Amino acid sequence: MYDEVAAQNARDLIAEHGEVVEVNLDTSGEIEAIFADGHRQVLEPMFKFGYEGTGPMCFAAWLRAAGFEATEEDVAEMRAPLTLRPPGRAAEPPPTKATPEPKAAMRAPCPHCAKLLRIPLAFASKDVRCRACGKVFRAPTAQN
Ligand SMILES: [Zn+2]
Numbered sequence: 001m002y003d004e005v006a007a008q009n010a011r012d013l014i015a016e017h018g019e020v021v022e023v024n025l026d027t028s029g030e031i032e033a034i035f036a037d038g039h040r041q042v043l044e045p046m047f048k049f050g051y052e053g054t055g056p057m058c059f060a061a062w063l064r065a066a067g068f069e070a071t072e073e074d075v076a077e078m079r080a081p082l083t084l085r086p087p088g089r090a091a092e093p094p095p096t097k098a099t100p101e102p103k104a105a106m107r108a109p110c111p112h113c114a115k116l117l118r119i120p121l122a123f124a125s126k127d128v129r130c131r132a133c134g135k136v137f138r139a140p141t142a143q144n
Pocket residue numbers: 110111112113114115130131132133134135
């Protein structure tokens with residue numbers, strides 16, 4: 001029942017302040033959650049980590065309600081200082097700008113009908129069939 005109270009506490013805070021972006025475990029045993037709107041909330045003393053009992057159970061329930069993947073055992077093994085982030089956000093790589101894709105194909109005109117064709121590099125120097133005229137020709141070697 002305490003874990004249900006804990007989960008409700010998380011849901012209430014998220015409803016007010018948005019998603020939990022970070023949870024910091026302090027060496028003093030304090031647990032502070034940071035929300036999407038920048039709000040910082042020190043959790044009730046009922047939330048504990050680092051040993052077994054109802055405290056970790058509550059904290060694990062709180063974390064799960066907040067979108068974390070945490071079991072009671074995980075919480076029991078946590079040692080401060082520690083920063084937790086929801087798995088979705090942690091795994092999300094920072095946005096990269098215009099990463100050039102590896103060239104998987106080249107463009108070459110069909111020698112029979114002059115149609116510009118996209119030829120996978122795997123077919124370089126090999127016989128390929130033109131999609132436009134259906135004739136077979138030798139694809140150029142992959143140089144660029
Ligand atoms: Zn052709």
